[in-house]
Each structure stands twice: as structure tokens, then as C-alpha cells.
Amino acid sequence: MGRLIRHLRSRWLALLPLFAVIGPGIVTATVDNDAGGITTYSLCGAQFGTKLLWTLVPTTLALVVAQEMCSRMGVVTRKGLADLIRENFGVRTTFLLLLGLLIANLGTTCAEFSGIAASCELFHIPKYVAVPLAALGVWWLVLRGTYRGVEKVFLLATVFYGAYIVSGLLGHLPWRHLLVETIRPQIEPSYAYVAMFVGVVGTTIAPWMQFYLQAAVVDKGLTAKDYRYSRLDVMLGYALTMTVAFFVIATCSKFLHEHQPPIRIETAKEAALALEPVARGYSKSLFGFGLFVSSLFGATVLPLSTTFCICEGIGWERGVDRNFREAPEFYTLYTAMIVIGALVAVWPHAPLVPIMYWSQVLNGAMLPPLLILMLLLINRPEIMGGWVNSLALTAVAWLTSIVLILLSVILLIGLAFPWTS
Amino acid sequence: MVFFAEAYLAGLVREMVYDPSGQRLGRIEDVFVRPNPRSMYPLVSKIAVRLSEGGRTVLIPWQQVRSASYEGFRLATDLERAVAALADEDVSVRQRLLDRQIIDVSGKRVVRVHDLKFGGVGHEVLLTHVDIGWRGILRRLNWEHFTLGVCRLLHVRFPERLIAWEHVQMPSDGEEIHVDASREVLRKMPPEDLADIVEKLSVPERASFLGGIDDEVAAEALQEMEPEAQVSVVQELSNEQASDIIEEMEPDAGADLLADLPESRADAILDLMEPEEAADLRELMSHSEDSAGGLMTVEYVAVPQGITAAEALERVRVEAQDIGTVYYVYVVGAEGELKGVFSLKELVCAAPDTLVEALMATEVHRVELDTPQDDIAHIVAHYDLLAVPVVDRENHLRGIVTMDDAIDQAIPTSWKKRIPKAFGR
Numbered sequence: 009m010g011r012l013i014r015h016l017r018s019r020w021l022a023l024l025p026l027f028a029v030i031g032p033g034i035v036t037a038t039v040d041n042d043a044g045g046i047t048t049y050s051l052c053g054a055q056f057g058t059k060l061l062w063t064l065v066p067t068t069l070a071l072v073v074a075q076e077m078c079s080r081m082g083v084v085t086r087k088g089l090a091d092l093i094r095e096n097f098g099v100r101t102t103f104l105l106l107l108g109l110l111i112a113n114l115g116t117t118c119a120e121f122s123g124i125a126a127s128c129e130l131f132h133i134p135k136y137v138a139v140p141l142a143a144l145g146v147w148w149l150v151l152r153g154t155y156r157g158v159e160k161v162f163l164l165a166t167v168f169y170g171a172y173i174v175s176g177l178l179g180h181l182p183w184r185h186l187l188v189e190t191i192r193p194q195i196e197p198s199y200a201y202v203a204m205f206v207g208v209v210g211t212t213i214a215p216w217m218q219f220y221l222q223a224a225v226v227d228k229g230l231t232a233k234d235y236r237y238s239r240l241d242v243m244l245g246y247a248l249t250m251t252v253a254f255f256v257i258a259t260c261s262k263f264l265h266e267h268q269p270p271i272r273i274e275t276a277k278e279a280a281l282a283l284e285p286v287a288r289g290y291s292k293s294l295f296g297f298g299l300f301v302s303s304l305f306g307a308t309v310l311p312l313s314t315t316f317c318i319c320e321g322i323g324w325e326r327g328v329d330r331n332f333r334e335a336p337e338f339y340t341l342y343t344a345m346i347v348i349g350a351l352v353a354v355w356p357h358a359p360l361v362p363i364m365y366w367s368q369v370l371n372g373a374m375l376p377p378l379l380i381l382m383l384l385l386i387n388r389p390e391i392m393g394g395w396v397n398s399l400a401l402t403a404v405a406w407l408t409s410i411v412l413i414l415l416s417v418i419l420l421i422g423l424a425f426p427w428t429s
Numbered sequence: 430m431v432f433f434a435e436a437y438l439a440g441l442v443r444e445m446v447y448d449p450s451g452q453r454l455g456r457i458e459d460v461f462v463r464p465n466p467r468s469m470y471p472l473v474s475k476i477a478v479r480l481s482e483g484g485r486t487v488l489i490p491w492q493q494v495r496s497a498s499y500e501g502f503r504l505a506t507d508l509e510r511a512v513a514a515l516a517d518e519d520v521s522v523r524q525r526l527l528d529r530q531i532i533d534v535s536g537k538r539v540v541r542v543h544d545l546k547f548g549g550v551g552h553e554v555l556l557t558h559v560d561i562g563w564r565g566i567l568r569r570l571n572w573e574h575f576t577l578g579v580c581r582l583l584h585v586r587f588p589e590r591l592i593a594w595e596h597v598q599m600p601s602d603g604e605e606i607h608v609d610a611s612r613e614v615l616r617k618m619p620p621e622d623l624a625d626i627v628e629k630l631s632v633p634e635r636a637s638f639l640g641g642i643d644d645e646v647a648a649e650a651l652q653e654m655e656p657e658a659q660v661s662v663v664q665e666l667s668n669e670q671a672s673d674i675i676e677e678m679e680p681d682a683g684a685d686l687l688a689d690l691p692e693s694r695a696d697a698i699l700d701l702m703e704p705e706e707a708a709d710l711r712e713l714m715s716h717s718e719d720s721a722g723g724l725m726t727v728e729y730v731a732v733p734q735g736i737t738a739a740e741a742l743e744r745v746r747v748e749a750q751d752i753g754t755v756y757y758v759y760v761v762g763a764e765g766e767l768k769g770v771f772s773l774k775e776l777v778c779a780a781p782d783t784l785v786e787a788l789m790a791t792e793v794h795r796v797e798l799d800t801p802q803d804d805i806a807h808i809v810a811h812y813d814l815l816a817v818p819v820v821d822r823e824n825h826l827r828g829i830v831t832m833d834d835a836i837d838q839a840i841p842t843s844w845k846k847r848i849p850k851a852f853g854r
Contacts, residue, residue, distance in 0.1 A: 086631045094528050099543065099569040102528075229632070229661050323530065323541020323561065325629075334538075 031163060032224035033079065033238065035309070036217050037245025038166045040071075041252050042306030043123025043276065044116060044364060046172075046299055048211045049253050050279035052204055053260025054271065058189040059196060061257055063208055068250045070408040071213050072243055074379060077386050077397070077405065078218045079238045082225030084395045089222040090321035092385055101381070102321045108374045113216055113314040115367025117345055120310060121353035122360050123303030126277035130296035135354055143350035146308045147343065168301040169252050175294035176255035179262060186258050199422060206419040209412065210372040212253075218378060220313040223320070232395065259295075274361075311345035373420060376413040383409065433498050437560070438522060438545040439568045445501045446478045446489075448508055455480040457502065460547075461488070461519040462556050469595050470555035473547065474519050476502075487512045491554065522556065525599065530630070531559060532598035534615060537622045539629040544568055546591060559597055562590025615642060620649035628658055636665030639674065648677035651686075660689045668694075672701035675710075679753050681726040681834060684713035688723075713828075721805055721819045722798035724835065725828030728752040729816075731759045732785060734768060739781035745773070754831065756815040760789045765825045767793060767818055795820050798827060802835070809835040 041049075052060050078089060085092060094102040124142045125135035149161070195201075221242070230238055264271040264282055271282045280295035315338055319326035325335035332339045352358045383405055387396050397405060438460060446454045458479045462471035475488045489504065493511040496503045504511050520526075522545055530539050543565025546558035560568075564587065567573040580587040598615060615623065627635050627650055639647040639662060651659055651674060663671050663686065675683045675698060687695040687710060695714075699707040709727045716722025730748050732741045741758060749755045758776055760769040769789030771779075779788050795818045796805050809817055809832050816829045 086633055091530075094541070098528060099566055103566065103570060226631075229657065231632075231661075231664070322566070323543070325538065 031241065032221055032228060032230075033075065033241035033243070033245040034163060034166060034248065035224065035245075036075065036221045037242075037249040038169065039220075039302075039305045039309045040212060040214070040217060040249050041169065041302050042116070042310075043120050043299065043303040044306075044368065045211045045253070046256060046302050047123075047276040047279075047364075048204075048207050049256040050260045050276050051273065052208055053257035054264040054273050054279065054282075056196075056201065056204060057261040057265040058186060058258065059194045059201075060204060060208060061186065061189045061254070061261075062191065062193045063205055064250050064253055064257075065190065067209050067212050068246050070209075070412065072246055073401070073405050073408050074213060074218060074382070075221050075242045075246070076239055077382055078222040079225050079242055080235060080395055081382075081386055081392070082222040083230045083232050083235045083238055084392055086226055086231070088226055088317060088320045089219045089382070090317040092391065093381055094321045094323075096385060096388070096391070097381060105374065105378065105381075106318050106321050108370055109215060109219070110314060110318060112367045112370040112374065113310050114345060114348060115363050115370070116214075116216075117307060117310050117349035118352040118358075118360065119364040119367070120303045120306035121349045122364075123276065123299055124307065125353045126275065127280075127296050127300035127303060130277060130280055130292070130299075139350050139354045142304060142307065143346050146304070146311075147346050150308060150312050150342075151339075165301060165305065166248065169248070169298065171294040171298040171301070172252050172255045172259070175298075176259045178294075179259055181258050181262055186254075190254070202415075202418055203422060206372065206415045207368065209415055210368055210375070210419070213375060213412070214371050215374045215378050216310060216313055216371075218382065219317040220309065223313065223316055307346070307349065311342055311349065314345060315342040369419065372416045376409060376416055379405075379409040379412065433549050435549070435557075436547050436554075437565075437568060438527060438547070439565075441547070442523075444497075446476075447501055447503045449495070449504060449506065451503075453481060454478060454504070454508055455482075458486055459521055459523045460545075461515075461521055463516070463518040463520065465555065468555070470548075470557055471520070471594070473554040473556065474516070475513065477521075488515055489513065497549075497554075526559065529599075531592075532626055532630075533561070533592050533596055534598050534618070534626075535592070535596040537618070537626055539626065540592070556594055558591040558593055560589060560591055562588075564589045615646065620646070621653050623650040624653035627662075628654055632661050633665055635662045640666055640670045644673045644677045647674045652678050652682040656685065656689055659686050663690060663698075664694070668697045668701055672698045676702050676706055679726055680706075680709055680713055680728060681724060684710050685718060685723070688714045688718065716798055719802040720798065721796045721800040721802075721830055722827070724802060724805065724830045725819045726753075726831065726834075727828045729757075729759060729818075729826075729829045730755055731761045731765075731826060734760055734762060734786055736785055737781060738776055738779040738783045738785065738788060741785050742776055742781075745776065754816075756831075757818075757829075759793075759818055759826055759829075760785050761826050764823075767795060767820050767824055767826045769793060770818065793818060796830065797821070805830055805835045 081087075081089065081092065087095075090102065090106065093105065121139055121143065125139050128138035129135055225238060260273075260279055264273060264279065273279045273282055276295075276299050280292050280299065316326055318324075318341060319335070319338050322337075324337040326338045327335065330338065352360070352363065383397075383402070386392055387402065389396055441460060442457050444457045446457060448454055455478045457476050459477035460473055461475040461477070463474040465472045473491050475490050476494070477486050477488055479486045487508070489511045490513045493505050494502055495505040526542050526545060528542060530541050532538075533540050540561045542559045542561065544560035545556060546560060547554050548557040549555075564573060564576075567576050577587060623646065627638060630638060635658075639651060651662065654662070663675075666674070675686060678686070687698065690698070699710060702710070713723070713725070713727065716725075718724075728751070730745050730752065732744050736744075745755065745758060755773055757770050757772055759767060760771075762768050769786070769791045770793050771785070771788045771790065775788060794808055794812050794814060796808060798819060798821055800819075805817060808814070809830075814832065816831045817835065818826055819828045819830060821827055
């Protein structure tokens with residue numbers, strides 16, 4: 009018995025470095041399933057059933073490739089992505105990129121707060137109470153807690169995403185069919201299909217995530233020798249995230265798409281409402297709760313990460329451990345993002361759908377240039393030393409970027425010339 | 430000769446370069462500076478010109494420029510004769526300064542360089558300021574004129590934010606840079622401020638920065654930093670650098686830092702120190718961090734019994750030179766056992782021929798090596814002590830815990846910052 013315990017203990021101790029390193033990847037991956045993400049997956053399942061389930065696999069792979077590059081740049085250079093871009097590509101590139109990031113993320117922040125509003129209304133809490141409280145809570149949590157504390161709260165909260173998995177498990181999903189669909193690509197030659205594909209990819213691989221992950225890795229003080237664990241952290245995060253996405257799509261597919269007649273939905277809130285009569289009573293509450301948690305995370309992380317990397321790129325003092333007098337730009341920008349996001353969410357007849365839509369488009373448009381900059385950076389030996397991409401990884405990364413660029417272009421063409429669709 | 434009085438890098442890199450016959454050669458791409466023997470402002474030594482024909486970039490020494498104004502630069506000789514090779518002391522401002530972070534020594538902060546300002550003095554051009562404001566960014570984006578025009582219409586002032594070169598310190602990624610003017614200012618800066626600055630740099634920059642300044646200054650700055658930051662910096666230094674700096678730290682702080690390092694690394698660093706100091710540090714490291722043994726420092730003044738106040742004062746004068754702070758003088762027996770204590774004030778006020786036994790208080794508040802921090806904090810606060818002696822089981826004096834270390838963890842960090850540093854630490 010004693011030997012067994014000793015053996016187990018030594019096994020656990022071998023994992024200890026992982027626990028010290030874990031966090032940035034999982035948190036980024038978790039926040040990836042924000043209000044926009046959950047909405048897109050719900051719509052995807054409701055409209056196309058399991059036809060797009062296969063896209064989760066290549067999307068996850070592409071995402072891991074991108075995020076792995078960021079975490080590697082973080083541990084090797086110990087500098088943020090905005091910092092590296094500024095030092096290597098100058099003011100003009102940085103300025104445009106950060107401006108785009110600010111606008112896109114401001115739109116997404118509005119979406120997060122309206123996600124909070126919608127999910128609270130499911131539980132009969134008026135949004136005029138819920139949204140201001142959430143905004144204040146988010147603002148307070150980040151400014152008055154240290155980042156480490158915030159990260160722990162996030163890590164703990166990833167458990168709440170289990171809500172989606174539970175609601176899927178309660179729904180007796182057709183497992184064999186789902187697994188086959190996950191590995192069998194089905195392509196439908198329609199614009200709606202391509203647009204939804206781009207939507208899934210766009211909401212999953214957002215530009216802010218690259219900035220956030222690298223900043224979190226640097227902030228945590230990880231170095232090249234933690235790299236293996238850091239990579240594991242990234243992979244673990246996405247395995248988790250994609251499981252959640254899988255369950256959302258599968259649940260919505262079974263109960264909305266396959267319902268006779270099929271139920272059409274426009275938002276994640278409608279998905280939750282529609283699930284009530286067709287599925288068991290739990291699904292509505294679980295979906296509503298999941299939406300609330302994911303929106304709250306998004307609302308916490310997005311304004312903070314946006315402000316942080318803008319300050320980093322421009323060169324302003326930043327970080328929650330500075331006070332207002334030391335870092336006025338940081339606090340002003342951060343507070344403004346939250347206030348605007350919350351205001352738009354409660355504003356009567358605010359054009360929420362266009363705001364969310366255009367911020368997703370902007371995100372999609374920014375992704376290709378950002379990926380190209382990242383590839384250029386990570387292949388520079390003077391920055392990365394011996395940690396430049398291997399040939400195989402470079403090929404995969406370029407392939408990913410080219411596919412993403414093509415998809416973004418298709419999406420942009422569809423937006424610019426709506427009659428083509 | 431026509432030379433400009435002042436110019437910005439953003440403007441210079443758009444300038445055309447012509448040969449003596451007026452033939453256009455190409456556009457300025459970069460400017461190189463080198464240390465100036467006559468002043469603290471670096472001299473422009475070379476310009477990099479990207480040739481219109483062939484797209485090659487060549488370096489041209491500043492002496493070969495006959496006239497320079499906003500109408501373009503004209504060379505004194507043909508291109509072939511003007512071209513030179515890069516010298517070791519030449520520093521590329523675009524690679525090393527522009528868009529990089531620098532330390533603003535006067536403002537005690539780390540800022541990003543948006544643009545650089547040059548000033549012409551006779552035939553020489555000096556690097557005088559770095560631009561850290563919005564105007565620098567707008568100038569780079571070509572929007573400065575437009576924005577200034579709008580501001581003029583609105584009667585709003587839009588001042589530049591410049592830092593004079595003498596207040597600029599460049600954090601290098603390893604190699605030494607010889608155009609820094611501000612090392613002297615850094616040496617005189619309070620260690621708390623220096624630590625604030627260092628903590629804003631990236632970890633590799635912190636290490637090369639601390640490795641580049643005096644060990645004594647680096648040690649003071651290092652011990653003001655958070656424990657985790659200390660470890661990350663030391664992990665970047667060589668064993669020799671680390672041992673030199675830690676030797677200069679206060680022993681209790683040095684021991685805490687070493688205890689946080691991986692064991693093999695700590696041993697390697699200790700092996701490079703004077704045997705005596707290494708032994709002291711090992712002793713301090715062997716105690717738990719929040720007990721008296723871990724909190725104490727071995728820097729204190731002890732005198733033997735049987736000497737006079739004048740002799741004791743002389744000993745304090747000699748021994749206190751290497752010690753951070755002295756509040757009390759301890760009287761010890763032949764074996765080092767604690768007999769009594771008197772304060773520095775009592776010693777100074779005593780008649781020179783008084784024996785220390787007559788001067789000392791024999792009721793000494795003391796703690797043992799394993800006394801937990803909370804109890805020490807209580808004793809220090811209750812008896813209004815500035816330091817409390819630490820003894821082992823046989824009552825031998827082993828060190829002292831100063832008040833600041835004793836109360837360090839008993840009060841939250843945010844409070845500590847509000848407590849004035851009364852004791853010159």
C-alpha cells in the first residue's frame with residue numbers, strides 16, 4: 009500500500025510543472041467559446057444539422073498551429089505580440105492592426121454584454137439590472153484583483169462549460185452517427201453553407217486570441233524550458249473547447265434541425281428557448297447558464313486583452329498593478345470599452361445584429377494579415393534563435409493561412425456584393 | 430554649405446540623396462550614430478542609402494555629405510568614393526532605437542520611441558531627443574500636418590513630448606551600447622525607483638540591464654523587486670554575475686533569493702563567493718523562511734564584555750561601515766552568548782570610560798531560531814523594538830531580525846506601500 013502511494017505521489021510530482029504552467033492556453037480556449045461562439049455553433053447545428061461537424065477538426069488543428077506559434081514566441085522572446093510587431097514592422101502596420109483590433113473587439117464586447125442580457129432574461133432577471141451589475145463586477149474583478157487571481161477564477165469557471173456537455177448527455181444523442189459525421193466532410197455548394205463555415209472558423213480563430221495567449225504566457229513568466237508544458241496547455245484547452253462546440257452543434261442539430269418541422273433560430277437565446285419544449289426541461293436552463301458564463305468570460309477578457317495590447321503596441325504604461333496616475337490611457341481605454349459594451353447591450357433598439365456581424369467580419373479580415381506577420385516573425389532567427397519553425401510546421405502554418413485567407417476573401421466578397429449569394 | 434537646424438528621423442528617411450552632379454542616387458533608409466567625444470549627444474556617423482538603381486543599400490559617412498536640407502542631400506564626392514563599411518561603434522537608430530522601448534531616466538519609466546530628433550551644429554549632426562508622444566506617431570503616419578492644422582483651427586495646443594538624450598537609457602538585449610549618456614544618473618537613483626524601472630522591462634532585458642550596471646546598485650535594485658521577479662532575473666545571469674550581485678545584497682535578502690533558486694544553481698553561485706559569506710548565506714538558507722532563522726540577517730554589531738563605551742564606539746565605527754543599519758549594540762560573552770544590549774543613542778550619550786556592563790540592559794527581548802514570524806512581529810510591536818536578536822538553544826547570538834522584516838508579512842502589501850520608509854532602507 010505504501011509503495012502504491014509513493015508511486016502515485018511520484019507520478020503526481022512529475023505532473024507538477026504542468027500545473028505551474030497551465031492556464032494561459034486553457035483560459036484562451038475557454039473564452040474562445042464566448043457569446044459569439046456559442047451563438048454561431050447553435051445556429052450551425054440548427055441550420056445545417058451535423059453537416060458542418062467535420063469542420064471542427066481542421067479548425068482546431070489550425071487554431072492549435074496558430075496558438076502554438078504565439079506561445080512559442082512568448083516563451084522565447086518574453087515579449088507580447090504587439091510589442092514584437094511594433095519593433096519589427098513599424099508604426100503604420102501596428103497602428104492599423106491595433107485600430108482594427110479595437111473596433112472589432114469593441115463590437116464583440118457589445119455582443120458579450122448582450123449575451124449576458126439575453127441569458128439573464130431567460131431566468132427572468134431584467135437586463136437593466138443584470139448588465140450594469142455584470143459590467144461593474146467585471147471592471148472591479150480585473151482592476152482590484154491580480155491577474156493570477158483572475159486566472160484562477162477563469163480556470164475554475166471552465167468547469168461551468170460542462171453545462172453544454174451535460175445537456176448533450178441528457179439528450180441521448182446518436183453517438184455513432186455523430187462520430188461518423190465528425191470525420192466525414194460534407195460539402196454543400198451553397199453560399200449559406202460557405203458563410204456558416206467561415207463563421208465557425210472566424211469565431212473560433214479570432215485575432216485577439218493570439219495577442220491574449222502570448223501576453224498571458226509572458227505575464228506568467230514562462231520560459232523556453234516550460235515550452236513543452238505550455239504547448240500541452242494549448243492543446244488541452246482546445247480539446248476542451250472543441251468538445252463543448254461539438255455538444256452545442258450536436259444538441260441543436262438533434263432538437264432543432266431534425267425536429268419536424270425544423271425550428272429556425274436567430275440567436276443563442278432563441279436556441280435555449282426552443283430547446284425547452286422539444287428537449288427535456290434541463291436543456292433550457294443549462295443552455296442559458298452556459299451562455300451566461302461564456303458571455304461573462306468574454307466580457308472580462310476581451311476589454312482587458314485589447315487594452316493591454318494596444319498600450320503595449322503604442323508604448324503606454326499598462327497592467328492592473330499600475331495605478332490610474334501611472335497608466336491613465338490603460339484605465340481610460342479599459343473602462344470605456346466596458347461602459348460602451350454595457351450601454352449598447354441595454355440601449356433600446358440598438359442595432360446589435362449588425363454590430364456583431366461587422367465585428368466578426370472585421371475579425372475575419374484581420375486574421376490573414378496577422379497570421380502572415382506571425383509567420384514572418386517566428387521564422388526570423390534573430391528573434392527566435394533556434395526556435396524558428398521547422399520546415400514541416402512552416403508548411404502547415406502557410407497552408408492554414410492560405411486556406412483562412414481564401415475563406416476570408418470569400419466572406420468579404422459575399423458581404424461586398426450581396427447579390428452573388 | 431546648407432544644413433538643417435533640426436530634423437526628425439521620420440522626415441529624414443524620406444529624403445533623396447544626389448551626387449555632386451545633381452544625379453539622383455536614392456533615398457535615405459537609416460541613420461547611424463556613434464559616441465560623441467565632446468558631448469553626451471551621439472554624433473550622426475553614417476547614413477544608409479537605398480539606391481534607386483539596383484535596390485542595393487550602401488553606407489555613406491556623414492563627412493561625405495556636402496549639404497543637407499529638406500530639399501535633399503548632396504554628396505561631396507562620387508558614390509563609389511563615398512561608400513564606407515560599417516564600424517563597430519556605429520549604432521543603427523532604426524534597429525536599436527526606433528519603435529523600441531527605452532528607459533526615461535528622468536521620468537523613471539519605460540516608454541516607446543516613436544521618432545528621433547536630430548540637431549545640426551555646424552557640420553555635425555547630433556541625436557538630441559527621442560519623441561514619445563502622439564505627434565511622433567502622427568508624423569510617422571504622415572498625419573502630423575493635418576492634425577496640427579485642425580488643432581490650429583480649434584485653437585488647441587498640441588505640444589510634443591520629447592525626452593532629451595541625456596535622460597535616455599537603452600535596455601540592450603545583451604550587447605553593450607556605447608551611446609548611453611545616463612549611467613551616472615542611474616547610479617544616483619534610489620534603488621526603489623530603479624527596481625520600478627527594471628520591473629517594466631522584459632526579463633532578458635532586466636538581466637542584461639542589471640548585469641551592465643554596478644554590482645552594488647544592481648543588488649539594491651534587485652532586493653527591492655518581487656521574489657518571483659528576482660528569481661527570473663537571476664536565472665538569466667551567469668553564475669559569476671549572479672554571485673557578484675548577491676554578495677552585495679543584504680544577507681537575509683540574498684539568502685531568501687538563493688533559497689528560491691533550484692538547489693544546483695544556488696550551490697554553483699555560492700561556490701563562487703568568498704567562503705565566509707557563502708557560509709553565512711548557507712546558514713541563513715537552512716532556516717524556514719518565515720521563522721526567525723529565515724528572516725534574520727547576520728549583519729549586526731556585537732561587542733565583548735569588559736570594554737569601555739569609547740572602545741565600543743570605536744568598534745561600531747569600524748564594523749558598521751559594512752552593515753546596512755545599526756540600531757542596537759549587543760554585548761556577548763566569550764562563547765558568543767547574549768549578555769545584554771544598549772542602543773546606539775545610549776552609547777553615544779554615555780561617558781567614554783563607562784564599562785559596557787554598566788550601560789547595557791540585561792533583560793533582552795530575544796527570539797529563537799524557530800520562532801514563527803507572527804510571534805516576532807508581536808514582540809517587535811509590543812516592545813517597540815527596531816530589531817530583535819535571534820539566539821539558538823544555548824543562547825548564542827546568531828543574528829537579528831529588523832522591524833521591517835518582522836512586520837513584512839503581518840500587514841497587507843498595499844498598506845506597506847503607504848508606510849513611510851523611516852529607516853533609510
